Amino acid sequence: MKEVTLNPSVVFRDDLDDIAILYNPDNGKAFSLNQTGAIVWKMLYERKNIDEIVGIVTDTFENTPVEIDDNIQEYITLLIERGLAGYVC
Amino acid sequence: MTTTCENQVTNHQKTSHSIELDALFRLELSDRNGWTVCASKAAYTWTHRFSQILELPNCKNNYRAPYLVFLKNDKQCHVDLNFAELAFPDNEIREQSDWEHYDYYGMRIYHNTETLDIIYDIGYESNTTENIYNMWAAVHPIYRHAVKSNGIPLHAALAERNGIGILFAAPGGTGKTTTLNRLPGTWNKICDDETLVIPGIEDQYRIHPFPTWSSFLQKKPLMSWQVNSNFKLGAIFFLKHGEHDFVEHLRPVNAAALINQSARQIMKRGWSLSGTAVEKTLKHQVFSNAVELAKKIPTYMLIISKNGNFWEKVEDKLNDRGRL
Numbered sequence: 001m002k003e004v005t006l007n008p009s010v011v012f013r014d015d016l017d018d019i020a021i022l023y024n025p026d027n028g029k030a031f032s033l034n035q036t037g038a039i040v041w042k043m044l045y046e047r048k049n050i051d052e053i054v055g056i057v058t059d060t061f062e063n064t065p066v067e068i069d070d071n072i073q074e075y076i077t078l079l080i081e082r083g084l085a086g087y088v089c
Numbered sequence: 090m091t092t093t094c095e096n097q098v099t100n101h102q103k104t105s106h107s108i109e110l111d112a113l114f115r116l117e118l119s120d121r122n123g124w125t126v127c128a129s130k131a132a133y134t135w136t137h138r139f140s141q142i143l144e145l146p147n148c149k150n151n152y153r154a155p156y157l158v159f160l161k162n163d164k165q166c167h168v169d170l171n172f173a174e175l176a177f178p179d180n181e182i183r184e185q186s187d188w189e190h191y192d193y194y195g196m197r198i199y200h201n202t203e204t205l206d207i208i209y210d211i212g213y214e215s216n217t218t219e220n221i222y223n224m225w226a227a228v229h230p231i232y233r234h235a236v237k238s239n240g241i242p243l244h245a246a247l248a249e250r251n252g253i254g255i256l257f258a259a260p261g262g263t264g265k266t267t268t269l270n271r272l273p274g275t276w277n278k279i280c281d282d283e284t285l286v287i288p289g290i291e292d293q294y295r296i297h298p299f300p301t302w303s304s305f306l307q308k309k310p311l312m313s314w315q316v317n318s319n320f321k322l323g324a325i326f327f328l329k330h331g332e333h334d335f336v337e338h339l340r341p342v343n344a345a346a347l348i349n350q351s352a353r354q355i356m357k358r359g360w361s362l363s364g365t366a367v368e369k370t371l372k373h374q375v376f377s378n379a380v381e382l383a384k385k386i387p388t389y390m391l392i393i394s395k396n397g398n399f400w401e402k403v404e405d406k407l408n409d410r411g412r413l
């Protein structure tokens with residue numbers, strides 16, 4: 001399984017309201033994250049792999065959809081496409 | 090194009106080679122940070138004009154602050170700067186500081202990490218347009234300093250009502266000046282392009298007006314802005330055109346992103362000039378300051394119709410929150 005690493009330039013702030021914000025100073029773009037997105041970001045920061053993240057999200061939230069692992073993978077793909085994260089070679 | 094002259098002066102003592110500086114004006118921000126504006130004889134006319142545009146008061150004899158020093162060379166090169174030869178008005182020796190410099194338009198700007206002094210080599214004889222660009226560049230280190238002190242420059246018009254400063258933010262050419270001009274006489278129109286937000290006490294912010302430098306390039310009449318003046322910041326409105334006048338409260342997360350964008354519109358002109366490390370630090374600091382501002386100051390999207398009384402919506406919103 002490929003390991004995900006976060007772009008070290010990106011700033012994460014979750015002290016504004018119930019939405020967190022990711023800011024990429026290299027291109028000036030900011031992205032808002034919902035609660036789940038923020039939790040996943042924090043777990044990626046802690047270098048947890050996708051299986052661990054899926055397990056924690058499933059344990060934390062009620063009524064987690066069966067396709068949660070696909071959802072998290074799509075989210076990580078989105079982060080990578082936007083230059084906010086990448087795979088460790 | 091500028092080139093560096095051959096070293097012409099080797100004597101490091103303050104001798105007849107010294108560059109005598111006159112303390113002329115005072116630039117002061119609301120957080121009590123300020124500068125004494127000094128100029129060499131050759132740079133006096135330029136500095137006087139710059140200070141006129143910023144409506145800087147004359148320097149008092151006992152006023153001591155960091156220095157903004159303006160130097161000028163009559164030859165077609167930058168001043169061959171030897172810091173030991175600068176005769177600061179208080180005779181303080183500042184050549185020990187670890188000076189660095191960056192070039193911005195025709196200007197070479199020296200700064201250091203130990204003091205707030207900034208030395209500007211404004212280059213040699215230049216035309217009016219170049220002078221304006223240089224003056225525009227000369228305020229950039231002030232913005233940089235403010236960012237390090239948790240302030241933030243914003244691309245916004247400033248209007249005052251009942252002593253409270255209200256910002257109308259938008260990118261260039263999208264309605265700041267028109268919005269300001271449409272405000273009724275009960276509003277005091279302060280500036281229409283650049284402002285500097287400075288943290289105050291108890292989660293308050295103060296706002297300083299800065300010049301609309303482009304107005305000089307468009308050959309508009311002589312104008313000036315009282316940069317030392319400041320107002321308590323009441324709210325920020327981001328402008329958007331629409332069919333009907335409407336005010337929409339922005340969640341802090343959206344406000345932070347828009348404030349950051351507005352600051353980048355000002356800062357981007359010069360923040361890459363000191364290398365990538367400084368640029369990265371500045372970008373992070375600007376974003377952090379934008380977040381803090383968004384948490385403390387109410388921020389709105391103001392949708393403006395072509396002919397409506399949009400200011401009534403603004404006043405209603407401010408009255409609701411006890412901000413006017």
